[in-house]
Amino acid sequence: EVQLLESGGDLVQSGGSLRLSCAASGFAFSTYAMSWVRQAPGKGLEWVSSISGTDGGTNYADSVKGRFTISRDNSKNTLYLQLNSLRAEDTAVYYCAKAGCTSSTCYLNYLGQGTLVTVSS
Amino acid sequence: DIVMTQSPDSLAVSLGERATINCKSSQSVLHSSNNRNYLAWYQQQPGQPPKLLIYWASTRESGVPDRFSGSGSGTDFTLTISSLQAEDVAVYYCLQYYGAPPGTFGQGTKLEIK
Numbered sequence: 001e002v003q004l005l006e007s008g009g010d011l012v013q014s015g016g017s018l019r020l021s022c023a024a025s026g027f028a029f030s031t032y033a034m035s036w037v038r039q040a041p042g043k044g045l046e047w048v049s050s051i052s053g054t055d056g057g058t059n060y061a062d063s064v065k066g067r068f069t070i071s072r073d074n075s076k077n078t079l080y081l082q083l084n085s086l087r088a089e090d091t092a093v094y095y096c097a098k099a100g101c102t103s104s105t106c107y108l109n110y111l112g113q114g115t116l117v118t119v120s121s
Numbered sequence: 122d123i124v125m126t127q128s129p130d131s132l133a134v135s136l137g138e139r140a141t142i143n144c145k146s147s148q149s150v151l152h153s154s155n156n157r158n159y160l161a162w163y164q165q166q167p168g169q170p171p172k173l174l175i176y177w178a179s180t181r182e183s184g185v186p187d188r189f190s191g192s193g194s195g196t197d198f199t200l201t202i203s204s205l206q207a208e209d210v211a212v213y214y215c216l217q218y219y220g221a222p223p224g225t226f227g228q229g230t231k232l233e234i235k
Contacts, residue, residue: 035222037171044229045163045171045214050222059222062122095170107161107218109182111170 002026004096004112011118016086020115022079022096029053030074033099035108036081038092048094049081052104064090086119093117123147123220127213127227133235140202142230144215149195152219159219162191162200165229166211174213175200202232210234 008020020036035050049070050059058070069082079096093114100109124147134140150159158178163171173182175191178198188203202209212231218224 033222045165045216045226047216047221047223047226061223100173100176105159105218105221107159107173107176107216107224109173109176111172113170 002098002110004098004110006094006096006112006115009094009115009117011120012086014086014088014119014121016119018083018086018117020081020083020094020096020117022081022112024077024079024096024098027098029072029077031102033104033106034072034079035097035099036070036079037095037097037108037111038090039095039114040089040092043092046092047108050099051079053099053102083117086117088119088121091117091119123150123217123225125215125217125225125227127215127230129230130228131231131233133233134202134205135235136207137204138235140205140209140232142200142213142215142232144193144198144200144227146196146198146217146219150217150219151195158194158198159217159221159224160191160193160198161216161218162189163214163216163226164209164211165214166208171214205232205234207234 036048095114096112097108098110099106160178162175165171179191215227
């Protein structure tokens with residue numbers, strides 16, 4: 001059974017930093033691309049960033065490019081998201097997500113329960 | 122960037138009746154190399170993370186009831202619930218992953234019981 005357990009969410013001041021973690025189990029972690037998706041309170045979904053399973057290639061939404069950094073440790077089956085220069089509009093639940101296939105372009109087939117990041121101004 | 126637009130924003134359907142949600146992309150998400158539409162549908166029940174229902178526009182995820190179906194190609198897609206059940210109350214999102222990663226979601230459609 002796929003399990004994704006996010007942690008690290010907190011209340012932080014505008015301009016501050018935070019690191020989110022996602023512990024994965026139940027599948028061959030290094031084989032799959034992983035992503036972060038966020039959802040502001042009462043709003044829709046935004047796919048924030050992705051990292052491939054093999055070569056570690058990364059992609060970011062324009063809204064976070066240059067401020068957020070995605071990384072992974074395949075030896076620990078863990079995904080990370082470093083959030084810097086945080087803004088009020090970054091306030092959201094951040095979901096860790098697994099790709100549904102091993103090709104470079106794929107849907108997300110499983111999302112974790114999420115961790116809440118609140119940025120105060 | 123590919124923009125996804127869902128309609129309606131909300132709808133109310135009676136139990137046992139059909140519910141239809143539409144999703145339109147600003148450019149085609151049909152890949153000519155494999156003839157696949159890079160379009161997925163998700164269900165988000167209150168207080169829960171999104172759950173995958175449909176991928177490649179019409180392939181039902183394992184364990185998803187067969188009352189859920191997806192159709193369409195190119196830029197226009199539809200999610201149909203053939204006979205609405207109480208547990209189907211949720212917000213539904215389409216996702217294009219043609220331009221992924223990262224892909225883009227529609228704004229969501231809130232489905233309620235009439």
